[in-house]
Amino acid sequence: MGIGDKLEHGAEELKGKAKEGVGKATDNEQLEAEGRGDQAKADLKQAGDHAKDAADDVKDALR
Numbered sequence: 001m002g003i004g005d006k007l008e009h010g011a012e013e014l015k016g017k018a019k020e021g022v023g024k025a026t027d028n029e030q031l032e033a034e035g036r037g038d039q040a041k042a043d044l045k046q047a048g049d050h051a052k053d054a055a056d057d058v059k060d061a062l063r
Helices: 003-025 029-061
Strands: none
Touching: 003 029
């Protein structure tokens, strides 16, 4: 897994947190929900990153 993908997914999560915070501050439920959704998508991508890294570690250990 490339470092660029990991950084991108982390940035997506931060963007989601910012959206959620702005939504809460402005009492905008739709923006708040979008922020939570963005965070959930980023979390899934990060979980995929971790799974790929673990699979690579196993593959390297078997060599």
